[in-house]
C-alpha cells in the first residue's frame with residue numbers, strides 16, 4: 001500500500017482567484033504570490049493518486065490567519081474525504097496566532113472525526129516558544145482523541161525559500177517531551193531534528209517522533225533517508241510529497257539512488273504511516289468497548 005502523507009488542498013475560492021487571499025494573508029502571500037506555486041482541485045489530487053499508483057493520501061489545507069477561511073478550508077477537506085473515504089485521510093490545520101480560536105477549531109474538527117492535526121505551520125514569523133505554548137491545549141485534544149499531529153519544521157541553515165522559518169528547536173523538543181503519547185510527524189525531515197534522537201537523554205523521549213520526506217529533493221542528498229532511518233528507526237520515515245509542489249516520482253528516484261529497496265522501501269512508502277493510522281482506529285474501537 002502506497003500512502004502519501006503530505007498533500008495540500010486549498011479552498012475552491014483560492015483556486016478560482018487567489019489575489020484577495022494573497023493580499024489578506026501575509027503568510028499565504030509569501031508562499032503563493034507567484035503563479036508558479038500551484039493550487040490544485042480535489043479532482044486533480046485524485047488524478048495524481050491514480051496516475052502514480054498511490055492508494056491513499058493525508059490531505060490538509062493551509063494555516064490561514066483568518067479562522068473563517070481556515071474553517072472553510074477544513075470543511076472542504078472533510079467534503080473531499082466524504083467523497084473519497086477510502087482514498088483521503090483528512091487532517092485539520094489552523095494557525096495558533098489566536099490560541100482560543102485554534103483550540104476551538106481543533107476541538108470542532110477532532111470531534112467531527114478528523115484523523116489528525118496538521119500540517120501546523122507558522123509561515124510568517126516562525127515557531128517561537130510562545131507559539132508552541134499556545135499549541136498545548138490543542139495537543140491535549142489530539143492526545144485525548146489519539147490522533148497524530150504534523151508540524152512544519154524546516155532546517156535552520158542553507159538557502160532561503162518561501163515558507164522557511166525560524167523554529168525554536170528547544171521548545172519543539174519540550175513540547176514533544178511533554179506529549180509522549182502523541183505521534184508527531186515532523187515534516188521536511190524535521191529540519192534535521194531527528195539527529196538529536198541519538199542523544200541518550202533525548203532519544204527515549206522521541207519514541208513517537210516520525211519525519212516525512214516532503215520537499216527532500218529540493219533540500220538534501222539521497223543519504224538523508226538512511227541517516228533518518230539509522231537515527232530514528234525503520235518505522236519512522238514517511239513518504240510525504242508536498243503535492244502539488246512535487247509528485248512521488250522525484251522521491252522514488254531518490255530512494256532508487258539511495259538503493260532503498262524491499263521491506264524498508266515499502267515501509268517508507270506507506271507501511272509506516274499505515275501503522276500510525278491503524279493505531280487511532282484501534283483506540284476508537286477500544287473507546288467504544
Ligand SMILES: [Zn+2]
Nearest residue numbers: 119152153187
Ligand atoms: Zn511544510
